[in-house]
Amino acid sequence: MPSQLIASFQINRLSILAPDGQVDESLMPELSDSQLLQIYELLCYTRMADQRALDLQREGRLGTYPSSLGQEAAQIGSGFALRAQDWIFPAFRELGVMLCHNYPLELIYRFWTGDERGQQTPEGVNIFPMCIAVGTHVLHAAGAALAAKYRGDDMVAAAFLGDGGTSKGDFHEALNMAGVYKLPLVVICQNNQWAISVPRQTQTGAETLAQKAIAHGIRGVQVDGNDVLAVYQATKEALDRARNGEGTTFIECETYRMSDHTTADDARRYRDPEEVKKWQERDPLLRMRRFLDQQGLWSDGDQAQLELTLKERLTRVVKAAESFAAPNPEEMFRSTCHQLSSRQQEQLKECLNGRT
Amino acid sequence: MAVLNLVQAINAALQQALESDDRVLLLGEDIGKDGGVFRATDGLFEQFGDGRIIDTPLAESGIVGMAIGMAVYGLRPVAEIQFLGFCYPAIDQIFTHAARIRARSRGRYSCPLVIRTPYGGGIKAPELHEESSEALFCHMPGIKVVVPSTPSNAKGLLLAAIEDPDPVIYLEPTRLYRLLKEEVPEEPYLTPIGKARIARAGQQLTIVAWGSMLELVMRAAENYDAEIIDLLTLSPFDRETLLASVQKTGRVLIVHEAAKTGGLGAELAATIAEEAIMSLRAPIRRVTGYDVVLPLPLLEDYNLPTTKRIVAAIEELLRY
Numbered sequence: 001m002p003s004q005l006i007a008s009f010q011i012n013r014l015s016i017l018a019p020d021g022q023v024d025e026s027l028m029p030e031l032s033d034s035q036l037l038q039i040y041e042l043l044c045y046t047r048m049a050d051q052r053a054l055d056l057q058r059e060g061r062l063g064t065y066p067s068s069l070g071q072e073a074a075q076i077g078s079g080f081a082l083r084a085q086d087w088i089f090p091a092f093r094e095l096g097v098m099l100c101h102n103y104p105l106e107l108i109y110r111f112w113t114g115d116e117r118g119q120q121t122p123e124g125v126n127i128f129p130m131c132i133a134v135g136t137h138v139l140h141a142a143g144a145a146l147a148a149k150y151r152g153d154d155m156v157a158a159a160f161l162g163d164g165g166t167s168k169g170d171f172h173e174a175l176n177m178a179g180v181y182k183l184p185l186v187v188i189c190q191n192n193q194w195a196i197s198v199p200r201q202t203q204t205g206a207e208t209l210a211q212k213a214i215a216h217g218i219r220g221v222q223v224d225g226n227d228v229l230a231v232y233q234a235t236k237e238a239l240d241r242a243r244n245g246e247g248t249t250f251i252e253c254e255t256y257r258m259s260d261h262t263t264a265d266d267a268r269r270y271r272d273p274e275e276v277k278k279w280q281e282r283d284p285l286l287r288m289r290r291f292l293d294q295q296g297l298w299s300d301g302d303q304a305q306l307e308l309t310l311k312e313r314l315t316r317v318v319k320a321a322e323s324f325a326a327p328n329p330e331e332m333f334r335s336t337c338h339q340l341s342s343r344q345q346e347q348l349k350e351c352l353n354g355r356t
Numbered sequence: 357m358a359v360l361n362l363v364q365a366i367n368a369a370l371q372q373a374l375e376s377d378d379r380v381l382l383l384g385e386d387i388g389k390d391g392g393v394f395r396a397t398d399g400l401f402e403q404f405g406d407g408r409i410i411d412t413p414l415a416e417s418g419i420v421g422m423a424i425g426m427a428v429y430g431l432r433p434v435a436e437i438q439f440l441g442f443c444y445p446a447i448d449q450i451f452t453h454a455a456r457i458r459a460r461s462r463g464r465y466s467c468p469l470v471i472r473t474p475y476g477g478g479i480k481a482p483e484l485h486e487e488s489s490e491a492l493f494c495h496m497p498g499i500k501v502v503v504p505s506t507p508s509n510a511k512g513l514l515l516a517a518i519e520d521p522d523p524v525i526y527l528e529p530t531r532l533y534r535l536l537k538e539e540v541p542e543e544p545y546l547t548p549i550g551k552a553r554i555a556r557a558g559q560q561l562t563i564v565a566w567g568s569m570l571e572l573v574m575r576a577a578e579n580y581d582a583e584i585i586d587l588l589t590l591s592p593f594d595r596e597t598l599l600a601s602v603q604k605t606g607r608v609l610i611v612h613e614a615a616k617t618g619g620l621g622a623e624l625a626a627t628i629a630e631e632a633i634m635s636l637r638a639p640i641r642r643v644t645g646y647d648v649v650l651p652l653p654l655l656e657d658y659n660l661p662t663t664k665r666i667v668a669a670i671e672e673l674l675r676y
Contacts, residue, residue, distance in 0.1 A: 087429070120462045128428065129461045133452045139418055140453065143425020143433075150381065150407055150431070157425075170448070173418030180413055335459045336497050338466065338521045341550065341592035 009214045011207075013254075014234050015224035019282050021290025029233040033297055035080075039228055040292055042076045043285050045310050046096035049105055052314050053095075053112065057263045061322070065112045068095045070226075070258030073284030074190045076100060077231025078253070081239060082158055087126040087148075089141040089159040091134070093190070097160060103127050105314075109321035116335070117327060126155075135161055135168030138187055142174045145183035145248075156184045156242040164195025166209050172216070178248035179217030185248040186238040190225060192257035197270040213250035225253030226284040256282070357539040362532050365507035365540050366396045366472070369514040370434065372544045374404050377432060380518060383410040383419055384436030393438055394474060394533055420446040420471060424453050427469040432518055440475035440527065441484030447492070454523040455498030469523045472514070475503075476568045477613055477645075477660050478531035480653040486530070487650060488614040493525050494591035494623070500549055501590040503527045505570040507540050509588060512547025520549060529567035536571065552594035554601070558583035561607035561673050564598065564624060566590060569611045569661060576666035580674070582609075590620055598624065599632050606637035607673045613660055616644040638676035641669045 016027045031039070050069055056062040068075060075096025082088060082101070090097060098108060103125055111118025111130065119129040131137035141159035148155040165171055166189060178185050191209050193200045206212060213220025219241070223230045231253055238249035256279040260267045292298035333340055333348045340348065360368065373380045382397060388411035391398035401409040412419050416437055423433040437443045443450070450471070457467045477486040493501045502517060502524060504510035510528070517524035555570060558581045565573040566587040573584055583601050587593055602608055608628055610621040621642045628640055643661045651659055 089425075116460060116462045119460055120464045129457065129465065131453075133448075136417075136421065136448060136452060139421025139449065140425035140428065142418075143422035143427075144429040145425075146410075146422060147426040147429040147431045169445075170417055170421055173413075173415040173421065176413055176415065177418055177422055331462060332459065335463050337458065337500070342595055343592065 009211070011210045011220060011222055013222040013224070014230045015227050016229040016233060017227045017287055017291055019287045021287055021294050023229065023291060027233065029229055029236060031229075031232070033295075036292065037297060039076055039080055039232070040288050040298070041306060042080065042096065042100055043072045043228065043288060044306060046072045046076060046099055047285060048307070048310050048314060049099065049317075050095055052318065053109065054259075054263065056109070056318065062109060062112050063114050064262050064264045066093045066262045067259035068093050070279065070284070071190050071192055071255045072096050073228035073288070074188075074225040074231055074253035074255045077228040078158070078160075078188050078235040078251070081232050081235035082156075083239075085126065085155050086239070087128065087141070087144050087155060087157045089128045089137050089144070089157065090130050091137070091161050091165065092130045092132055093162070094130070094160050098127060101125060101127060105317045106321040109318065110324060113321070115324065115327055116331070117324070135165035135171040138165070138171050138174035139177070141187070142177045142183055142185055145178070145185040146181055149181070149184060154243065156186060156239050158186045158188060160188050160190065162195060163189065163191040163193065163200055163203050163209060164198065165189070166212055167203055172212070175213060175216035175218060175248070175250060182245065182247040184242040186235065186242060187248065187250045188235065189250065189252045191252050191254050194257050194261070194267070194271070196261040196265060208252060210250060210252040218248040218250060220250045220252070222252045222254060225255030226282045226287070228284060228288055255284075357541055359537050360507045360540045361534045361537045362504065362507045362510050362528070363394055363396050363534060365511040366514055366528065367398055367400070368540065369511040370397060370400060371403070373434070373515060373518045374400065374408060376544065379430065379432040380434065381408045381410060381426065381431055382434050382436065383412050383423060385412055385414055385419070385438055387411060387436050392436060394530070396436070396472070396528075416442050416446040417449050420449040420454065423469050423471070424449060424457070424467055427467045427523075428457060428465050432468055434470045434472060434518060437471060437473040439485045439487070440473045440489060441487040443471070443473055450493070450499065450523070450525075451496050455496050458522065459498060466521050467523050468521045470514070470517045470526055471523070472526045472528060474530040474533070475527040476529050476531055477650070477656055478568060480656070483650075483652060486656070488612070488645065490527055490590055491614060491618060491620045491623075494620055498522070500524045500592070501527065502549055502588060503529065503567040503590060505529065505532070505555075505567055505586050505588065506536055507538050509547045509553065511540055512545050513549070513588065515544055516546040516549050519546065524549070527567065531568045532571060547588065550589050550592055550594060552588055552597040553586040554597070555584040555586040556582070558605070560605060561609060561670065562598075562601040562605045563609045563611060563670075565611040569613055572661060572663060573611050573666060576663035577670060580670055582670065593624070595627060595631075599628070602628050602632045603635040606635050607676065608636070608640045609666070609669050609673060610640070610642045611644070611661055611666060612642075613645045615647045616642060617647050619644055638673045641673055643669050
């Protein structure tokens with residue numbers, strides 16, 4: 001028997017907004033001017049909220065914190081496309097996604113001070129607790145997607161992870177499940193090129209991360225992750241397909257972690273500063289700003305006004321985050337299981353007495 | 357009342373849970389058309405269809421991880437892992453997520469998930485098919501661990517596990533699947549989690565066991581005035597029943613098939629030492645599996661507790 005080509009695959013990369021602010025009109029998503037401005041404001045808010053967190057950490061007012069600097073487009077582009085009824089399964093660097101869906105920033109700050117109450121998602125916000133364990137939560141999104149399919153709910157589950165997460169077994173098990181059951185699921189990878197000190201080329205021998213989807217029978221696409229319009233468009237398409245019963249899409253957003261892994265890390269130990277400089281030119285906020293300028297939608301005055309408004313908002317948020325009463329040790333007992341065992345009751349008593 | 361064996365009782369519980377609550381779904385390997393490798397889900401695929409009896413790819417972490425997502429979303433999934441030894445790849449999901457979601461979100465989300473899995477030795481099966489690593493799960497706060505010992509409590513405990521708002525590991529003593537038969541009430545009922553059962557009342561010593569070992573202990577202690585406690589829930593275990601019995605008898609024997617070091621027997625013994633040592637007339641004794649990697653069938657009988665070892669321990673305790 002002859003050797004035959006029995007399957008072939010390709011990976012597409014989408015980019016719409018160039019670093020100079022020019023857009024490919026033929027690919028432009030359907031977004032109104034006010035939506036474009038909303039996206040830009042969210043980009044700015046995410047960056048300022050992130051910077052504020054770093055400042056608070058340096059002042060000893062916040063614990064270890066993972067900055068999202070440089071990844072705002074990947075987060076806002078995808079977060080803005082998701083609807084309120086969709087469920088979001090974040091990793092731990094999705095500040096922008098969470099802000100898109102009205103997750104209270106004071107809770108996020110609270111969480112990074114070491115307070116579990118920061119993960120008490122408000123009712124009506126469908127965001128799962130942040131997942132510190134890498135890659136394992138993609139399965140939860142797959143399970144929720146299967147549950148939604150069973151119930152006939154108009155819901156798409158969206159899981160976020162990084163390039164490092166795509167090396168994990170659970171990521172592959174989740175994508176495999178997604179292929180088998182044609183799940184209404186979108187898996188969004190912020191490929192920020194670095195998993196702490198391990199660069200992208202050490203993470204996998206695959207040419208793209210997007211192609212990891214193919215072995216699992218789902219769609220994989222790559223987008224310019226610093227292009228908020230491309231990320232939005234790719235997410236929108238993936239959501240539409242999921243809703244139409246066409247299954248899961250894995251989106252690789254190629255972006256860059258401009259900051260250290262967390263405030264406990266020093267990336268200068270392992271990373272060439274020239275590389276960082278190169279990515280600075282591809283800044284996601286700068287190119288959106290240039291685009292809006294060219295469209296006549298934004299001015300220096302608007303920028304100054306926005307920054308002032310956001311600064312005031314952040315002051316209020318920080319105040320709210322720091323006005324929480326100290327957590328009660330009883331919480332750690334009460335939230336372990338729905339009822340206390342007799343031993344836990346005794347331990348709780350001991351714990352409370354030990355403190356007084 | 358129908359006379360059922362333990363697998364049939366599990367099947368009946370699953371059937372009733374599926375019938376009465378449309379949030380209940382089953383997922384696992386070979387549980388659909390095949391009815392499960394031990395037939396625990398026999399006939400359920402035909403009755404409830406592939407939307408609720410879900411055959412999965414061969415991926416244990418995937419099964420448990422998916423079930424966690426389903427549970428948090430509001431369903432009541434019952435996952436089957438084919439053998440306890442195959443739970444090891446899923447321990448990450450169980451410990452990292454199922455056990456912690458309630459605490460992590462401070463009660464905003466919970467994880468009402470049941471993981472059923474056959475466990476224990478005496479069935480002459482290949483490697484990893486006879487593990488008894490229940491203590492691993494008992495050490496992790498946030499999950500419950502239950503082990504039935506008879507067809508009746510198998511049904512009641514499984515229904516209770518499915519109703520429980522937290523993750524429950526439901527360990528099925530494989531050796532007993534078809535060994536014991538008894539009348540099992542046809543209507544649904546709950547065997548409460550956290551409560552032990554006095555399998556036989558007695559005065560001279562207390563013997564604690566669970567699962568397959570309970571059956572062994574009942575035989576071994578036939579001629580002694582022993583109070584036999586069937587623990588049923590390993591975590592959180594029923595301290596009150598245990599201590600009350602020890603205070604009455606003053607002698608304790610703990611029997612489990614898992615390795616001795618770090619086994620659940622150690623926790624029970626420590627609890628008795630801390631809270632009832634003044635009632636003891638004799639040292640606490642444990643008859644357990646040895647601290648060895650579980651052998652294949654040819655050496656298995658050397659490792660598992662025997663009636664002979666149990667009788668010797670009883671005799672020794674009664675000399676005090």
